[in-house]
Amino acid sequence: MLVPYRWLSQYVPGLPPPDAVAEALTMSGTACESITGEGEDVVFDFEITHDRADCMSIFGIAREAACVFGLELKHPDLRVNEEGPQVDELASVKIMSPDLCRRYMARVITEVKIGPSPEWMQKKLIACGIRPINNVVDITNYVMLELGQPLHAFDLDRIPDGAIIVRRARDGESIVTIDGETRELSEDMLVIADKKSPVAIAGVMGGESTEVQESTTQVLLEAATFDSVSVWRTQRALKMRTEASVRFSRGLWPENARLGLDRAAMLMAELKVGKVSRGTVDEYPGARPPIHIRLRPERVNRLLGTVIPRDEMKLILMRLGFILNERDEGSYRVIIPDHRMDVLQEEDLVEEIARIYGYDKIPATVPKGAPPEIRLNPERRFESKVGEILRSSGLTEVNTMTFTSEAVCDELRLPSEDIERGKVKIKNPISSDYTMLRTTLFVSLVDVLRRNASRQRDDVAVYEIGKVFRWHDPDSILPCERKMIGLAAMGKLEQPNWRTPGEDVDFFHMKGIIEALLEGLGIFGYSFEKATHPTLHPGRTAKVLVEGEDIGCFGQIHPAVREALGLKKSAYLGELDCEKLLRRMSQDIKVRQLPRFPAVTRDIAVVVQRGVESRRVEDKIWEAGESLVESVHLFDIYEGPQVPPDHKSLAYSITYRSPDRTLTDEEVAEVHGRIVEGITSALGASIRS
Amino acid sequence: MDEKAKKLIAEAKESIESAMSLQGLEEVRVKYLGKKGEITQALRSLSKYPQEERPAIGRYLNEARETVEGMIEKRRGEIAAIELEMRLKAEEVDVTLPGKRPSIGARHPISVVYEELELIFGHMGFQVYEGPDVELDYNNFEALNVPRNHPSRDIQDTFYISQDLVLRTHTTCVDIRIMKAQKPPIRAIIPGKVYRFDAVDPSHLPVFHQLDGLVVDEGITFGDVKGVLARFAREFFGPDTEVRFRPSYFPFTEPSAEMDVSCVLCHGSGCRLCKYTGWLEILGSGLLHPKVLKEVGFDPEDVSGLAFGMGVDRVSVLKYGIEDIRLLVENDMAFNLQFIHA
Structure with a gap:
């Protein structure tokens, strides 16, 4: 909110220089965002916190400044020079919806001569960012800025019989507002109406039909207290935020209507805009007794951690306009002035005392009680370990937004029936790119690949630990949120070097990264199975199983998807479920005895049909070799003239060792023979010599 | 004979010394x-000599053999040294050629900052809790003293999933979950993604990160808010960091305070980053509002609580001098890889 220093100082004689004002108000809760201009022409921009409706005016800020500096506050002149007929003869007001209008006051100005407002007034309006229009409108705006009370001026001659009715709009009613727009109204909106139809949207904007014009001779001035929630809803429904609606939405107090109306009337008379008729229309169905709160100075100190004397507390509150009465047990009964609608309980008074006393004077302490017993959060530990392992495999961590869109899901060929069932959709998306929450990290990771590729970086290897969202159970209140580990790689994993040209990432790189991750987490009982995923290459996709449970999948991006994404190099994606991995993660280590007897290594080349999975050969080796096989290592795969067509040769190096003796050649030959026998009979394989 | 033997030894010596390789030697x-060597042959043909000369010649030849063997051994050592030297010379590398390094990935600055924050607050006895991103309107707003259909909702523009579900606008909603599940003393920090209805621009993201903190116990004071947060600021931004607390407004705290730290760039003298104020706004804090305490079943006369919340993206931006907040979600490797040593 813009506040010219010169205007402010009119209410606080002796106001210190602008810098001091900005600093003191900032430190007492009215933050000065910026200062523009020089010397006396300085204009502050204050950020008023949402609870302080009373500070939404020059006078409101002056009240704060006077209190902070201990200076006298000068009130605006409210003495109205009334003349002519009684207002009752000219206008009447009827409130039909007292729940939405606590007070409605009006005065009438007769013999109005529309013209420009005086230069001093125009200057002030311009300094506050408001365009001068004519003397009547300018006075209403001036008073709104000065006192925070929005006013409205109607052309009284265009309101039949001067009869104002404050009521809810009827469904189907509409009004043309002064900006020329037609507004459709609904039953929950409050309007000011004549006997037939609305002439203003209460607290938001006036209607064109009763707007003050060159020809206007009689003006009805409105100063009302409309319900803040109602005005807020109406301004939202109609998407029209005005200076008035912003102030009403924060809340206004009935007394301010009187101040605002009298101040405007006084200016109308003084600036010879017209004659202010006698008396005021005042419909006040919402009068309430003032709020009072018990204040225990001892509790103030207990909550703040201070030893502020009670007299100092009293002084601070009195300067802020609170009225204090002594009560027994050393407490006070504090009467809340009606402009302080934000003060509702003792804690609010604690803040009032603290902010004027000075937050900086409150000693910094640490909580006295013993902290609760700490348990390391297992999820955070897991995540940090996962990151460590993946980074050591060369993957860089990324951070993506959890949003996605139908278009990206389509690009990834995610089936639409899944979209219908699975997606958590945003009712009010900010853009068509962010219409729902992701169901897979793939949508975010391909975005990372695509962005980097578009910036000439085709070698990318990344991971993210992030959430995916789905409605698994249509009856649950909240969607299911799962944390996943996402992996994506494209191009070379290692930078090409003068020694090695570097290879492009392939299926087995990805698989190796996952294997290293699993083992680094202490998960050894894993296996891989051929699988399918709509985004991935049907022949190059695997699911990861741990003790038979499906914990995720990985594979090459389907060539059609890659093309759609515009990626030059082939890329790989993977996704693993954090919770399932965390459940199996083990950091328990029981050291095994080191081998005491020598190992013997024998190689074997097995020729099988091309379609036979290597795992079946390996399983046979372990099975036939029983406990003497220590490790099985596939060191070569061969397809070509040396083996029959549609066959492959798998060359294994098998290490034999016994924990309790040195194996003899005969023993090794025997077990090796059993393995050969096992493989050939079960898999129809032959052994290449 | 003497002459012949002497000549033999002299010849051998010369051959040995001129041998330049182990093979030549x-x-x-x-x-x-x-076996067919000259000295060996001579020793074998001792029988050709008269009986009485044999011992002398034999001794002499044996000595000659030992001498030659000795000379060969010595020369072998010399040649080995030379050959080793030559081999080492040949094996010399250009130490300035690039190394073949294993590739190592970088962490994202957000998780670097989170880890540091969790460490700092962990040392003060805070435990990490998490909660769902899609949250009940009740936990995100109503229980935190922001009623439904209330103008105070304007403070935080919100994404809605349904009438009752929002994308949480702060992780403060987890405070409610924690307090409903546990009795004081509580010291919790809550990291997580949060959402606000903001378009992407150089200083706004609709999805960003927060760290919220919560302490509930008997006798928690506003002084504790200052103490805990000042300690965090010094540990995180450096021991010379100054802090100031300004009155502010949050629906769920009373009194409320905004904490500023002395500008990380100009250290208070005023610059573009701090808009020439010397201060940077870092976090919101305060004592838990009595309505919030009552809502979770605590009696504000018995216990009090403090709460704070900071934007982790903002803190990262300040710590690392990131000019455009979008870099945090773009994941351009040219950016992310700068954090290899973070």
Whole structure:
């Protein structure tokens, strides 16, 4: 909110220089965002916190400044020079919806001569960012800025019989507002109406039909207290935020209507805009007794951690306009002035005392009680370990937004029936790119690949630990949120070097990264199975199983998807479920005895049909070799003239060792023979010599 | 005979000394000491000499053999040293050629900052809790003293999933979950993604990160808010960091305070980053509002609580001098890889 220093100082004689004002108000809760201009022409921009409706005016800020500096506050002149007929003869007001209008006051100005407002007034309006229009409108705006009370001026001659009715709009009613727009109204909106139809949207904007014009001779001035929630809803429904609606939405107090109306009337008379008729229309169905709160100075100190004397507390509150009465047990009964609608309980008074006393004077302490017993959060530990392992495999961590869109899901060929069932959709998306929450990290990771590729970086290897969202159970209140580990790689994993040209990432790189991750987490009982995923290459996709449970999948991006994404190099994606991995993660280590007897290594080349999975050969080796096989290592795969067509040769190096003796050649030959026998009979394989 | 032997030794010596490789030396050895070598042959043909001369010649030849063997051994050592030297010379590398390094990935600055924050607050006895991103309107707003259909909702523009579900606008909603599940003393920090209805621009993201903190116990004071947060600021931004607390407004705290730290760039003298104020706004804090305490079943006369919340993206931006907040979600490797040593 813009506040010219010169205007402010009119209410606080002796106001210190602008810098001091900005600093003191900032430190007492009215933050000065910026200062523009020089010397006396300085204009502050204050950020008023949402609870302080009373500070939404020059006078409101002056009240704060006077209190902070201990200076006298000068009130605006409210003495109205009334003349002519009684207002009752000219206008009447009827409130039909007292729940939405606590007070409605009006005065009438007769013999109005529309013209420009005086230069001093125009200057002030311009300094506050408001365009001068004519003397009547300018006075209403001036008073709104000065006192925070929005006013409205109607052309009284265009309101039949001067009869104002404050009521809810009827469904189907509409009004043309002064900006020329037609507004459709609904039953929950409050309007000011004549006997037939609305002439203003209460607290938001006036209607064109009763707007003050060159020809206007009689003006009805409105100063009302409309319900803040109602005005807020109406301004939202109609998407029209005005200076008035912003102030009403924060809340206004009935007394301010009187101040605002009298101040405007006084200016109308003084600036010879017209004659202010006698008396005021005042419909006040919402009068309430003032709020009072018990204040225990001892509790103030207990909550703040201070030893502020009670007299100092009293002084601070009195300067802020609170009225204090002594009560027994050393407490006070504090009467809340009606402009302080934000003060509702003792804690609010604690803040009032603290902010004027000075937050900086409150000693910094640490909580006295013993902290609760700490348990390391297992999820955070897991995540940090996962990151460590993946980074050591060369993957860089990324951070993506959890949003996605139908278009990206389509690009990834995610089936639409899944979209219908699975997606958590945003009712009010900010853009068509962010219409729902992701169901897979793939949508975010391909975005990372695509962005980097578009910036000439085709070698990318990344991971993210992030959430995916789905409605698994249509009856649950909240969607299911799962944390996943996402992996994506494209191009070379290692930078090409003068020694090695570097290879492009392939299926087995990805698989190796996952294997290293699993083992680094202490998960050894894993296996891989051929699988399918709509985004991935049907022949190059695997699911990861741990003790038979499906914990995720990985594979090459389907060539059609890659093309759609515009990626030059082939890329790989993977996704693993954090919770399932965390459940199996083990950091328990029981050291095994080191081998005491020598190992013997024998190689074997097995020729099988091309379609036979290597795992079946390996399983046979372990099975036939029983406990003497220590490790099985596939060191070569061969397809070509040396083996029959549609066959492959798998060359294994098998290490034999016994924990309790040195194996003899005969023993090794025997077990090796059993393995050969096992493989050939079960898999129809032959052994290449 | 003497002459002949002497000549033999002299010849051998010369051959040994002129041998330049182990192989050449071996040839010399074979020539003199091999099965058919000259000295070996001479020793074998001792019988050709008269009986009385044999011992002297034999002794002499044996000495000659030992001498030659000795000379060969010595020469072998010399040649080995030379050959080693030559090999080492040949194996010399250009130490300025690039190394073949294993590739290592970088962490994202957000998780670097989170880890540091969790460490700092962990040392003060805070435990990490998490909660769902899609949250009940009740936990995100109503229980935190922001009623439904209330103008105070304007403070935080919100994404809605349904009438009752929002994308949480702060992780403060987890405070409610924690307090409903546990009795004081509570010291919790809550990291997580949060959402606000903001378009992407250089200083706004609709999805960003927060760290919220919560302490509930008997006798928690506003002084504790200052103490805990000042300690965090010094540990995170450096021991010379100054802090100031300004009155502010949050629906769920009373009194409320905004904490500023002395500008990380100009240290208070005023610059573009701090808009020439010398201060940077870092976090919101305060004592838990009595309505919030009552809502979770605590009596504000018995216990009090403090709460704070900071934007982790903002803190990262300040710590690392990131000019455009979008870099945090773009994941351009040219950016992310700058954090290899973070």
